[in-house]
Amino acid sequence: MERLNLSNILEIKNLKRSFGGVKAVDGCSFEIESGKIIAMIGPNGSGKTTVFNLISGILSVDSGKIILDGSNITDNSVEERARLGISRMYQQSRLFKNLTVKENLLLVLDQRNFNFFARSKPSTEQTEQINEILDLFELNKKINMPVKTLSFGQRRLIEIARTYLLPHKIMLLDEPVAGVTPHLRNEISKFLTKLKDEGETILIIEHDMNFVYNLVDEVVVMDAGKIIAHGNPIEIEKNQKVKEAYLGA
Amino acid sequence: MMGIDLSCFSQNIKEKSSLFIQIFINGLVAGAIYALIASGFSLIYSTNKFVHFAHGTVAVWGGYLLYWFYSLLGLDFWLAAVLTIISTAIIGFLLNLLFYKPLRKRKSSSSILLIASVGLLILLESLIQIFFGNNVKTIGFVQSRTGISIAGGLITPLQIITIISAVILFIFLTWFMNKTKTGKAMRAVADNKDVAEIVGISAEKIYTWSFVVGSAIAGLAGILITLEYNLTPTMGTNLMIKGFAGAIIGGIGSVPGAIAGSFFLGLVEKFGIWFLPSGFQDAIAFIILFIFLLFKSTGLFTVKKEATK
Amino acid sequence: MISSYFGGLLIMISIYLILALSLQLALGFCGLFNLGFVGFYAIGAYASALLALSGQPFWFCLLTAALVPTIFAYILSTATNKLKGDYLALATMGFSFVIYAVTLNWIGLTKGPLGLPGIPRPQFWGIDFNNDTNFLILSALIAILTYLILHKIASSPFGKTLEAIRDDELAAKSLGKKTATAKSLALMISAFFAGIAGCLLASYLSYIDPTSFMFVNLIPILTIVVIGGLASLPGTVFATIIIVLLPEPLRFIGLPSSLIGPGRQLLYALFLLLILLYKPKGFYGKVELE
Numbered sequence: 001m002e003r004l005n006l007s008n009i010l011e012i013k014n015l016k017r018s019f020g021g022v023k024a025v026d027g028c029s030f031e032i033e034s035g036k037i038i039a040m041i042g043p044n045g046s047g048k049t050t051v052f053n054l055i056s057g058i059l060s061v062d063s064g065k066i067i068l069d070g071s072n073i074t075d076n077s078v079e080e081r082a083r084l085g086i087s088r089m090y091q092q093s094r095l096f097k098n099l100t101v102k103e104n105l106l107l108v109l110d111q112r113n114f115n116f117f118a119r120s121k122p123s124t125e126q127t128e129q130i131n132e133i134l135d136l137f138e139l140n141k142k143i144n145m146p147v148k149t150l151s152f153g154q155r156r157l158i159e160i161a162r163t164y165l166l167p168h169k170i171m172l173l174d175e176p177v178a179g180v181t182p183h184l185r186n187e188i189s190k191f192l193t194k195l196k197d198e199g200e201t202i203l204i205i206e207h208d209m210n211f212v213y214n215l216v217d218e219v220v221v222m223d224a225g226k227i228i229a230h231g232n233p234i235e236i237e238k239n240q241k242v243k244e245a246y247l248g249a
Numbered sequence: 250m251m252g253i254d255l256s257c258f259s260q261n262i263k264e265k266s267s268l269f270i271q272i273f274i275n276g277l278v279a280g281a282i283y284a285l286i287a288s289g290f291s292l293i294y295s296t297n298k299f300v301h302f303a304h305g306t307v308a309v310w311g312g313y314l315l316y317w318f319y320s321l322l323g324l325d326f327w328l329a330a331v332l333t334i335i336s337t338a339i340i341g342f343l344l345n346l347l348f349y350k351p352l353r354k355r356k357s358s359s360s361i362l363l364i365a366s367v368g369l370l371i372l373l374e375s376l377i378q379i380f381f382g383n384n385v386k387t388i389g390f391v392q393s394r395t396g397i398s399i400a401g402g403l404i405t406p407l408q409i410i411t412i413i414s415a416v417i418l419f420i421f422l423t424w425f426m427n428k429t430k431t432g433k434a435m436r437a438v439a440d441n442k443d444v445a446e447i448v449g450i451s452a453e454k455i456y457t458w459s460f461v462v463g464s465a466i467a468g469l470a471g472i473l474i475t476l477e478y479n480l481t482p483t484m485g486t487n488l489m490i491k492g493f494a495g496a497i498i499g500g501i502g503s504v505p506g507a508i509a510g511s512f513f514l515g516l517v518e519k520f521g522i523w524f525l526p527s528g529f530q531d532a533i534a535f536i537i538l539f540i541f542l543l544f545k546s547t548g549l550f551t552v553k554k555e556a557t558k
Numbered sequence: 559m560i561s562s563y564f565g566g567l568l569i570m571i572s573i574y575l576i577l578a579l580s581l582q583l584a585l586g587f588c589g590l591f592n593l594g595f596v597g598f599y600a601i602g603a604y605a606s607a608l609l610a611l612s613g614q615p616f617w618f619c620l621l622t623a624a625l626v627p628t629i630f631a632y633i634l635s636t637a638t639n640k641l642k643g644d645y646l647a648l649a650t651m652g653f654s655f656v657i658y659a660v661t662l663n664w665i666g667l668t669k670g671p672l673g674l675p676g677i678p679r680p681q682f683w684g685i686d687f688n689n690d691t692n693f694l695i696l697s698a699l700i701a702i703l704t705y706l707i708l709h710k711i712a713s714s715p716f717g718k719t720l721e722a723i724r725d726d727e728l729a730a731k732s733l734g735k736k737t738a739t740a741k742s743l744a745l746m747i748s749a750f751f752a753g754i755a756g757c758l759l760a761s762y763l764s765y766i767d768p769t770s771f772m773f774v775n776l777i778p779i780l781t782i783v784v785i786g787g788l789a790s791l792p793g794t795v796f797a798t799i800i801i802v803l804l805p806e807p808l809r810f811i812g813l814p815s816s817l818i819g820p821g822r823q824l825l826y827a828l829f830l831l832l833i834l835l836y837k838p839k840g841f842y843g844k845v846e847l848e
Contacts, residue, residue: 056732058728077731078728078731078732079731079732079733079734079735079736079737082731082732082733082734083734087732088732090729090732094726094728094729094732095725095726095729096721096722096725096726096729096730097725097726098721098724098725098789098845099718099721099722099725103718103721106718107718107719107722107730107733107735108733110715110718111734112715112716113715113716113719113735113736113740114715114716114719114739114740114743115714115715115716116710116711116714116716116717117710117714118714118715119713119714120713120714120715120717120718162733166733166734299644300644300648348831348835351835352834352835355838357834357838358643358644359643359644360591360643360644360647361834361838363593363644363647363648364593364647364780364830364834365830365831365834367773367774367776367777368777368827368830368831368834369827369831370774371774371777371823371824371826371827372824372827372828372831374820374823375820375821375823375824375827376820376824378817378819378820379817379820379821379824382816383816486772486773486774490655526663529659529663531659531662531663532656532659532660532662532663535652535655535656535658535659536656536659538652538655539649539652539653539655539656542641542645542648542649542652543637543638543641543649543652
């Protein structure tokens with residue numbers, strides 16, 4: 001039964017992916033409407049990051065379809081999907097560690113990838129965008145520092161900034177607050193709320209239910225490669241199957 | 250008329266088949282030599298997970314040490330041979346201790362270790378040139394170069410010994426890797442170093458052992474190669490490429506596979522120059538190596554993760 | 559004008575500088591472990607030598623020496639596109655072995671181990687390039703031009719894309735960068751200049767043979783790139799001068815001439831190993847070799 005819902009930014013249809021004999025993702029389907037924020041939760045090994053990898057194109061699907069804003073992207077490469085509007089943040093730090101903060105962010109904004117002749121410098125508009133986001137995260141002083149000199153939490157902020165600055169239709173955030181200080185958690189939470197108000201579509205993997213509770217519209221719960229529950233936070237909290245999955249894991 | 254034709258015909262077949270046997274024998278001899286290099290190399294690679302490109306030059310050092318002990322110092326041949334093998338084992342031990350271990354400690358990637366091994370190759374090679382000079386050295390131990398006739402092909406006693414050594418090595422290594430404690434530990438580390446350490450195997454000790462055993466085998470290789478072919482300082486790179494090709498053909502993680510792959514390479518080389526100009530003999534190994542690296546880095550005998558991603 | 563000994567050294571510095579700068583772009587900026595670099599050098603040298611010997615003008619020899627390796631680089635990078643880490647290093651190493659084997663064995667083309675003697679010096683604008691000083695000026699100018707061009711490329715958006723690929727190729731892809739194309743281009747540019755260096759070598763020495771292009775000849779260039787510091791072009795200049803000059807004292811301390819060659823190799827090897835062990839960032843680098 002196909003609902004032709006044109007306000008779906010992302011549709012996952014019956015994704016399956018195995019590794020050897022292990023079914024990491026075993027028939028997942030859901031849709032994300034424009035402007036919604038959805039959290040994916042579930043015990044370790046339930047397949048959440050694999051779903052992210054399938055959506056962003058790092059892994060190919062064994063079967064199933066991925067539709068971004070009406071277009072079937074199931075066979076596109078990682079870079080093609082990025083250009084079509086998927087902006088992803090990874091669980092491990094994937095910044096360009098030998099480059100400065102400014103250079104890292106400029107790489108996102110500057111699409112003149114094969115231009116040999118210009119000087120690599122942000123335009124006025126790009127400088128504004130970079131300064132604005134660094135302002136928000138209180139990281140302006142670090143703008144010319146190599147990323148490897150930043151603390152873990154600061155690096156996560158830059159990665160969030162990077163994910164945000166890439167022109168996108170949907171942001172995929174993989175455990176954005178794992179391992180950061182409580183102060184930074186608040187900062188990030190405020191930032192995501194601001195994004196929500198701006199109408200952004202976001203899919204987050206998170207373990208911390210408290211973090212997502214007030215932020216998200218829907219929660220998708222995975223266990224052993226399948227979706228076992230999908231609803232708003234209040235429903236999920238009361239869901240018996242979910243409790244079993246976490247306790248039994 | 251018919252009679253003469255037929256006998257010409259059968260004479261031709263006899264020549265062709267005896268040529269075939271000769272080439273086959275030559276292929277086995279060459280293959281055996283490569284197998285001697287490839288086996289030690291493969292032992293080191295499978296355990297340490299990087300390409301120790303200086304291995305061939307360690308074998309050449311074996312040859313020069315034999316020359317030194319036997320021809321220059323005048324020691325008894327068998328004593329000289331044993332000393333040679335011990336010495337190359339020590340060289341391997343030192344290379345690991347002084348260069349590879351510190352690099353591993355700073356978490357160098359296998360590409361860096363490869364580059365370091367090339368540096369070591371040049372280091373060892375220039376030392377040979379400095380100590381022994383550039384001209385060809387011969388060791389006059391094996392006097393008898395007359396061949397024994399087998400099925401129409403000729404083979405010398407030394408060549409027979411070389412082939413038998415490779416086969417014995419095959420059996421020895423298979424036994425060593427499967428039945429001895431150290432060998433099994435090596436396979437464990439080769440398979441999954443972290444898990445091996447959890448069960449109490451010291452990876453460092455295993456790395457050391459792999460260099461000692463592998464380089465001792467290189468010493469043996471050096472001895473046989475020198476007796477068969479003479480010595481030049483720059484032989485190491487060429488030998489290494491052949492050995493490496495043999496190891497890759499047989500499956501880069503598999504020590505017995507390396508030996509089988511080397512025999513295969515030897516045969517392909519010798520049959521290859523039946524059709525191609527003889528200058529291309531070395532090129533055959535290089536080209537096979539290149540093709541295997543591009544397309545089939547898992548080799549013919551192992552089931553292993555592909556080299557991509 | 560300049561003593562022919564020093565002139566010769568400066569010419570070699572120019573040639574090595576062009577090689578080192580081009581390897582720096584591929585390895586230091588883009589992280590490509592292309593160990594087949596010497597193959598491009600060889601192709602450039604032989605292409606240029608053969609054309610020069612058949613009377614072609616210098617500009618044509620130089621251009622061909624630059625373009626033919628570039629084509630090979632395109633093919634090689636496409637073939638090795640999906641390889642990573644030491645498999646890439648090994649496959650590219652294999653490439654340089656194959657090129658070496660061809661120069662050694664395709665006697666009809668390259669005269670094999672006998673080499674190609676009698677390569678003429680460039681001839682244009684009435685300048686006598688048999689005069690080493692004039693040749694020095696030519697090679698120095700080409701080296702300076704190479705530096706300026708590579709500097710421009712390195713500080714362009716393309717250069718930053720290469721650095722991004724070096725630091726994290728997957729992240730670069732996630733930003734929409736076409737990394738395979740970028741890597742290919744980096745290798746091609748690198749091969750382009752290596753070919754030019756080959757042309758200069760052939761003209762300068764007037765004789766080339768396969769031994770200059772064995773795989774191990776990569777080591778001095780690699781040493782320069784590592785010592786100078788990855789992704790540092792000024793560091794590369796500094797390191798080239800040091801590496802070319804380093805073994806020269808061997809000539810003056812009374813070593814027999816047969817030992818100078820191995821002595822030089824020994825020094826290069828030791829230098830490389832020491833740098834890898836103790837100063838992997840080199841002297842000016844910000845990036846550690848890994």
